[in-house]
Amino acid sequence: MSDWDELAIEKDDALLATPFMVEMLRQMRAVDRYGIWDQAGDHEILDPFIMTSERKRCIPVVGDPDEDVLARVSAWYNGLAAAIERGGGRMAVPFIHLSHEGFGRALVTVGRLIVVDNTLRDVHRFGFRSLDAMVEEANNTVARAVQLITDHDDVASL
Amino acid sequence: MSDWDELAIEKDDALLATPFMVEMLRQMRAVDRYGIWDQAGDHEILDPFIMTSERKRCIPVVGDPDEDVLARVSAWYNGLAAAIERGGGRMAVPFIHLSHEGFGRALVTVGRLIVVDNTLRDVHRFGFRSLDAMVEEANNTVARAVQLITDHDDVASL
Numbered sequence: 001m002s003d004w005d006e007l008a009i010e011k012d013d014a015l016l017a018t019p020f021m022v023e024m025l026r027q028m029r030a031v032d033r034y035g036i037w038d039q040a041g042d043h044e045i046l047d048p049f050i051m052t053s054e055r056k057r058c059i060p061v062v063g064d065p066d067e068d069v070l071a072r073v074s075a076w077y078n079g080l081a082a083a084i085e086r087g088g089g090r091m092a093v094p095f096i097h098l099s100h101e102g103f104g105r106a107l108v109t110v111g112r113l114i115v116v117d118n119t120l121r122d123v124h125r126f127g128f129r130s131l132d133a134m135v136e137e138a139n140n141t142v143a144r145a146v147q148l149i150t151d152h153d154d155v156a157s158l
Numbered sequence: 159m160s161d162w163d164e165l166a167i168e169k170d171d172a173l174l175a176t177p178f179m180v181e182m183l184r185q186m187r188a189v190d191r192y193g194i195w196d197q198a199g200d201h202e203i204l205d206p207f208i209m210t211s212e213r214k215r216c217i218p219v220v221g222d223p224d225e226d227v228l229a230r231v232s233a234w235y236n237g238l239a240a241a242i243e244r245g246g247g248r249m250a251v252p253f254i255h256l257s258h259e260g261f262g263r264a265l266v267t268v269g270r271l272i273v274v275d276n277t278l279r280d281v282h283r284f285g286f287r288s289l290d291a292m293v294e295e296a297n298n299t300v301a302r303a304v305q306l307i308t309d310h311d312d313v314a315s316l
Contacts, residue, residue: 095253095265096255112275113313
């Protein structure tokens, strides 16, 4: 497991200060009920979101998701919903349905409009290739969602 | 618990032959993996869906839903989705999210359109006042959903 000993995010990565990552940090610190991360740096808190191919190799192909990875999946969709809400000007609600085996579906809804619709699989290996990839995925998802709200405001406002 | 000894549905109730109830029976028999209901009449299989005020009095106000009631909630939304699909001509997908305490949300989605959006609470007491009330609730829900699909076909077809 030596690939987990080294952090995948630099302490001073400029992406950590982008609005989406600030929101993600807020989400992660919100579920830190025992203050485990009180002393942790931002890059350390977000580090488990990064799933490099080296790290992936350490994780079995088939496995049940644990509480930590479920918290990260929740934080990710909460973060997306918050960003969509900011961008689209309407309340966005995340909605995750997962089986114990880590398969399921995640939605973000705005009124009666589904602005994010993802199939979830192999959730025990949830993560992003790099911090860059994570930010890019978030930006693309939010942009598509805000466009959907603009295009179908009659449904988003129902 | 004597109120459960007497069935709340008559063996020859004409509503049992309506398309929605036929679908509900199909759903219930589909989850009967051990053949418990092989010999049961239709009115006996649907009987637990009826929650008269007398029956309600036998159930604690606060309680965790058991597997049987969760199967009935699933069957109900599967049945609605099947009826909406028939009426609206597009694939409808049910989506239930429940906490262990029996609170949550149930959706039926068609494309990117949410055609049913229910808040779930006190699921351990899930049921309908009578078979009439159940059919009426289904008909109203399906009619509203089909109308939404007609009004917003651009989103339903996404």
